[in-house]
Amino acid sequence: MLEIKGLTKKFGSKTVINDFSMTVADNEIMAIVGPSGAGKTTLLRCITGLERVNAGAFYWNGKQFDPVNPDKNDTIIGVVFQDYQLFPNLTVMGNITLAPTLVKKLGADEVEKTATALLERLGLGGKENLYPYQLSGGQKQRVAIVRALAMNPKILCYDEPTSALDPALRDEVAQIILDLKKQKMTQIVVTHDMDFAKNVADEIQQVEQIQ
Structure with a gap:
């Protein structure tokens, strides 16, 4: 609570x-x-x-x-921003795995496994290597949600x-x-x-x- x-x-x-x-x-x-x-x-x-x-x-x-x-x-606390705030120079996978590896010091394999499962759950399977400019507004938002969830x-x-x-x-x-x-x-x-x-x-x- x-x-x-x-x-x-x-x-x-x-x-x-x-x-x-x-x-x-x-x-x-x-x-x-x-x-x-x-x-x-x-x-x-x-x-x-x-x-x-x-x-x-x-x-x-x-x-x-x-x-x-x-x-x-x-x-x-995790947050999904109004304008998503995805890093334009990183792929979908790069956006999701950056904070868990840098902040929580988690291993890359573990983080990518979690990220892949979350992407599948939110209907983004196969989008791992796309960049934000290649995504629709709805897809960007779901990536932002996955990025927040990846921090558990x-x-x-x-x-x-x-x-x-x-x-x-x-x-x-x-x-x-x-x-x-x-x-x-x-x-x-x-x-x-x-x-x-x-x-x-x-x-x-x-x-x-x-x-």
């Missing part, structure tokens, strides 16, 4: 998130919804350690952790996963998220798309509650 207690985030004199608390139960999907510019992406960046908070604490199963300085051997996180976070996708691909992403839930993956989805949130989430956190 993820617990966030008393989170406050300021940019200069502006308070974006004020004394916010949230609990995400194991194996559940939490959607954080609201319009663009309301602070929900900032919240996700705090949860994933991309922004340092001014106050507050994070707990995983009752044990406090720091998202900014995570334990490299015990990945709690306890929680997977998504920043606006449907923002650049047509309706058919939106349904595909929803199915991927629901399939991962069946595999006991706890997930947090930041989105402005209330219909999408209702389709996938066990609980919805309105953005007005973090202001």
Whole structure:
């Protein structure tokens, strides 16, 4: 279970998130919804350690952790970025295996075996040697999901996963998220798309509650 207690985030004199608390139960999907510019992406960046908070604490199963300085051997938070942030000079396999080999110091054979299995699971078998420019938007997103899963996180976070996708691909992403839930993956989805949130989430956190 993820617990966030008393989170406050300021940019200069502006308070974006004020004394916010949230609990995400194991194996559940939490959607954080609201319009663009309301602070929900900032919240996700705090949860994933991309922004340092001014106050507050994070707990995983009752044990406090720091998202900014995570334990490299015990990945709690994984993130799928809105623009995917794949390295254009690396193949699909290279994008997926880079962090596990550099950060976790895992062996190349082990990492590639895991990556191949994940690619097959998400319908990307045979795409290992392609470069990002050779992939569709939906394929890039699935590669980004595989890259996050390859670090074996306890929680997977998504920043606006449907923002650049047509309706058919939106349904595909929803199915991927629901399939991962069946595999006991706890997930947090930041989105402005209330219909999408209702389709996938066990609980919805309105953005007005973090202001």
